[in-house]
Amino acid sequence: MKLQPDRSDAQTISGYGPGWVAVGTEKITHNVVIASSGERIRWAEGYDALGPADFEVLANLQVEVVIFGSGARLRFPRPAWLAPLAEKRIGIETMDTAAACRTYNILAQEGREVAVALLLAPAP
Template sequence: MKLQSDVSFAARPITAHGPGYVTVGGERLTRSFLLGPAGIDATWGPDSFDGLSTDHFAALAAVPCDIMLLGTGSRQRFPAPALLRPLIEAGRGIEVMDTAAAARTYSILVADGRSVAVALIVE
């Protein structure tokens, strides 16, 4: 008997990324966005890391997934603990890395059939 992994949910692969863009399933995005099992939310993101607010993290806390990633732009930066309050109150964790690393990690986890969401700051 041959077993195959079936990744048939709405996950869209990240196929490319570079300075100022991320390509998701053939769609080139030039603004920050949230990508999860339900698809792309192009309205999620701030224009830069410094624009992150508790509202952004409240939106992340509402995403139904097992793993949450945050890509912080061209370099890894950690959000102020006060911004993370919505995630803490929801009992959720988040893995923080630069956007390129978050894109790669998301793609690996999706290919493995994991329930994952990624919020990417595109700069």
């Protein structure tokens, strides 16, 4: 699906599909964290490999909210994984990756300090 953001200084997602996400013209095919401030971080090997250290990375971004895109289906993070975010009073919302991409763009275009952590489901 192609996304057309409004004009914004924030880094936004321009498209996504099975196993990939695009930022501008760059196609990313690995799990990734994208922050409205411009940071991009290779992230987590997959849902089954997630742990508190992966969410510590998110807590260090100094954002208001993190959108967690859990892949093709909705899977919630374990409460213990979220401790680093809770300690810094950073909100987290969980949704499938497609919805996470759309929600991130809306918040980033509003000027919010937001990051999206995406698990990219491989193409079938």
